[in-house]
Amino acid sequence: MTRTVGSSGVRTERNIREAGLRLIYKHGYEATSMRQLASEVGIQQGSLYNYFRTKQDLLFTLAHDHMRDLLRKVDAALKQDKTARERLEVFVRFHIDYHMQRKHEVFISYSEIRSLSEENRQIIISLRRDYEERLVSILDQGRAEGVFDVADTKVAAFGILSMLSGISTWFNPRGRLSKEEVSSIFVRMVMGSVTWNEGEKVKAKLRQSNAAVASATAE
Amino acid sequence: MTRTVGSSGVRTERNIREAGLRLIYKHGYEATSMRQLASEVGIQQGSLYNYFRTKQDLLFTLAHDHMRDLLRKVDAALKQDKTARERLEVFVRFHIDYHMQRKHEVFISYSEIRSLSEENRQIIISLRRDYEERLVSILDQGRAEGVFDVADTKVAAFGILSMLSGISTWFNPRGRLSKEEVSSIFVRMVMGSVTWNEGEKVKAKLRQSNAAVASATAE
Amino acid sequence: MTRTVGSSGVRTERNIREAGLRLIYKHGYEATSMRQLASEVGIQQGSLYNYFRTKQDLLFTLAHDHMRDLLRKVDAALKQDKTARERLEVFVRFHIDYHMQRKHEVFISYSEIRSLSEENRQIIISLRRDYEERLVSILDQGRAEGVFDVADTKVAAFGILSMLSGISTWFNPRGRLSKEEVSSIFVRMVMGSVTWNEGEKVKAKLRQSNAAVASATAE
Amino acid sequence: MTRTVGSSGVRTERNIREAGLRLIYKHGYEATSMRQLASEVGIQQGSLYNYFRTKQDLLFTLAHDHMRDLLRKVDAALKQDKTARERLEVFVRFHIDYHMQRKHEVFISYSEIRSLSEENRQIIISLRRDYEERLVSILDQGRAEGVFDVADTKVAAFGILSMLSGISTWFNPRGRLSKEEVSSIFVRMVMGSVTWNEGEKVKAKLRQSNAAVASATAE
DNA sequence: AATGAATGAGTATTCATTCAT
C-alpha cells in the first residue's frame, strides 16, 4: 500500500497555511484569531496546534519559507546574466513578477515584521538583507562598469526596492495595463534613475527652491 | 504668575495623541491596548474616553489630521514654482522632509489603513489620492513641456511615491548621510526616472532576458 | 423683584425626576445610566448630584413620593363611602384610574423593588402593605355585612390587586375600549369574584378534573 | 462502574441554565453579571461562551424553552375536557400549579421581556399571546354555552391571567395555605368573576360614587 | 447651580493555548 502524497495531515497543513496567508494578509496578524483560522479551514481550534506550536510559529513559518523561496529563485534568475544593465533588468522583472504572484506572502513578510518575536524578526530581517544585497551588488557592478551613476549603491537599492514593492498594492491584473507593460515601465524608470544624465546642470539651478520648502514644512 | 499652556483637558488630549502616535507606530493599532495607552499618558483607562469616543476614533483622528496637514503644506510649498522640473524637485524635497519630520503620523496613516472602519478608510484614501494628484499633475505638466518621458503619469507617480516613502523606514538622522544628502540623491534618482534617456536601444537588447525570468519564477 | 416660582434649580429637579421616570420605566433601573439621564435632561453628569445624592436615592425618592401620594389619594377617595360594595367599587375605579394616570411611577415602584437597597425596600414594601390593607379592610367589612363570600380576605385582596394592576400594561387610551368601559368591566369581575354564588354545586363536580391536571404538569 | 448522567458538556450547560435562572430571578437580567454566573457555576467566565453565544442568548433560551414547554403542557392538560366551566377550572389549576413549580422561568419570561432584543421579544410575546388565546377560547366557549357573562373575553382573560400570575410572588409552600387550598380559592374567584350575577342592580346603585373618585384622583 | 475632568471598579466578550479523550 503506497502512502498517498496528500495524506490528511499534509492536506490540513496546506489548508492552514493558505487560510493563514489569506487572513493575515487581509486583517493583519494581530487581528486574525486562531478561532477565525480554524473556522476558515473547517477544523476545531485545538487541531491547529497539531501543526503549529503557536500563532507566532505560524507567522514565522509563512515568512521564513517565503524568504528562502525568494532567495532561491532570485539566484536562479540572475545566474546566467552578464552585464550590470542586463542583470538589473532581469532583477526588476523578476521582482515584479514574483511580488505579483506571491502577493500575500510578500506583504506579510514585510508588514508583519513588527509582530515577529525578537529572535524571529532577526532571522527574517537578515534574509531580507541578503535579498537586498543581490541588488546592491548589481549596482556595484554597474558602477565598476561605468554604466551606473549612483552616489550610494545601498541607498539606491533601497529606493529601487521601495518603488518596485509598491506595485503589488495597486496593480490589478484585469486593469488598464498588463503585467508586462507595467514591468517595462518600471524597467525604464529604474534604468533612468541610475543612469548618467545631465542632471548636474539642472541640479544647480534648482538648489534655490530648497529655501521655499524649508519654510513651508516648518509651519 | 506663569502662563499655563492650555487647560488641563487640552494638555491631556495632546498627551494622548502623542502617546497614541508613538505606540501605534511601534506596535501597530491592533497590538496597542487602551490600557497601555492610558498608562503611558498617566491617566485611567476611562479618562481616555473623555477625549476619543473609541479606539477607532483615535486612529482616525490621527490619520485625518495628518492628511489635512500634509495637503495644506504641500500646496504651500508648490505654490510659487514654475517649471515642471523645478516643481518636481520641490515636491521630492518637501515629501522627504515632511515624512522624516512626521514619521509616526505618516507611517500610521499608510500602514493602518487596514484597521480603519470602511467609512473612515474611504475618507483617508480619498485624501491620499488628492496628495498623489499633486505629483501626477507635475508629471503631466512636464510631459506637456516636453521634458518628462513617462508612459503613464499615474503609474510613474505611484512608483516615485513608493520610492520616497520608503526612506523614513531606514533613514537615521545620526547616520552616515544627512537629510540633505539623502534628499539630493533621491532628487537625482527621481529626475532620472522620468527624463528622456537612451533607454530605447537598451530596451531592445534586453528583451531577450525575459524568457529566463519567466522560467525561473515558474518554479 | 419677585422670586419666580420655578427657579432654575426647582425646574432642573423636576426635569430630572420626569426624565428619570421615563427612562427607568422604559429600560429599567439597572439599564438606565446617569450619563443617559443627564443627557436627557440636558445637563452634565456631575450636576445630577446637586439634586440626588446617588442613583439609588433618585429611585427611592420616585418610589417613595409615589407611594405616599397613592395612600393620601386612596384615603381621600374612600372617606365618605358607606357599604362594602360601594366602597369596593370606589376602590376599583380609583385604583384603575390612578394606575393609568401614573403608569410610570406605579410600574417603577412595583418592578424595581428588587433594585432598592434593603433599607429602602422595607420602607416601600411597608407602604405597599398599607395600601393593600385598605382593600383587605373593605373585604373584611363586606364579610361582616354578609355580602362577600371570601375564604381568605388577604388572599382575595392579592388576587384583586394583581388583576387590576395588570391593566396598565395593556390598556391603550386610543384603543377599542375607553377607560370607563374598562373600569366597569373590572368592577363587575371583581364584584363577581367576591360575591356569593352557586359555585358550591359546581365545585363538587369539577373536583375530579384535578387528577388530569396533576398528571399533565408532572411531565 | 456508575453511569454518568450526560457528558461533562451537558452537565455544564444544565448548571449554567439553573444558575442563570436563579440569579436572573433574584437580581434581574441587567444586574446579573457573567462573572457572577460563572462563579456560581464554578467555571471561568470564558467557558460560559462555549454554551451561550451572548448573555442575551442565555436569557432568550431560558424564556423560549419555558414558553414552549408551557404551551405543550397546557394543551396536554386541556385536551380531554368538555364544558367551558370544566375547562376553565382545569386551566386555572394548571396555571397555578405550573407557575408555582416553575416560578423562576415564569417570572423571568414575564418581567425580563424588556431586556430582550427586539427580535427575541417579538418571539416571546407571540408565544405568550398563544397561551393567552387558550384562555380566551375557553371564555368564548362559555359565552356560547350561555354560562359565562363577560363583556369582552380578551379583557377578561387578561384580568384572570394577571390575577393568577400574581400568586407566585407571595405564595409560600410552607405557609398558612396549601397549594390546593390556594388553587380552590382562585378557582372560585375566577368562576365568580365570569358568571352571571345580580350585579346589574348593584351597578346602577353604585354609579354615583364615581364622581367622588374623579375629584380625589384629580389632586 | 453647573461644569469638565478625573477616578477605580465594573461590564460583556475574545484571546491563544492546553489537554484528556
Added chain:
DNA sequence: AATGAATGAATACTCATTCAT
C-alpha cells in the same frame, strides 16, 4: 489527527461618583 471543553488573562468600553473651579 482531531475533538470538545476548559483555562486565565486580556480586550474595548461603561459605570456611578467625586471634586476643584
